[in-house]
Amino acid sequence: MTLVKYRTPRTSVFNTFFDDVVARDLFFKGLPKEESSIIPAANVKELENGYEIELAIPGFSKSEINIELSGNVLTFSAKKEKEEAETEGKYTFREFSSKAFSRSFSLPKNIRTSDISAHQEHGILTITLPKEAPAQPQVKKIEIL
Numbered sequence: 001m002t003l004v005k006y007r008t009p010r011t012s013v014f015n016t017f018f019d020d021v022v023a024r025d026l027f028f029k030g031l032p033k034e035e036s037s038i039i040p041a042a043n044v045k046e047l048e049n050g051y052e053i054e055l056a057i058p059g060f061s062k063s064e065i066n067i068e069l070s071g072n073v074l075t076f077s078a079k080k081e082k083e084e085a086e087t088e089g090k091y092t093f094r095e096f097s098s099k100a101f102s103r104s105f106s107l108p109k110n111i112r113t114s115d116i117s118a119h120q121e122h123g124i125l126t127i128t129l130p131k132e133a134p135a136q137p138q139v140k141k142i143e144i145l
Contacts, residue, residue, distance in 0.1 A: 050130040058123030
């Protein structure tokens, strides 16, 4: 099953031109049209014992995904390259493509970074960020001298 972005029917050529050329140039300067839509959608949930981040990245395998933690910044990136070549008689047909993305999140200070885990299922990458247990106040008895 493939996911297709729903687009409302156009009533004029101007609307299509505006969306595909003008709006793209204003909001995604310098990016080709294919790359402007490659930033994955994300859901962030706060749970009782931690946080959960879900990224929609269909088409990427586990080996193509990279997750890095630097300080309190968690960065997800992936790159996929594809090349096809077909020779028929004197002609060679060659096609290649590349898809890549990078997305970062600043983490709160109460995350237990040693226990961060991730798994991927059905095109959804889920990262679990457990919270540190709150420090228990220590009671210290002070003697009067």
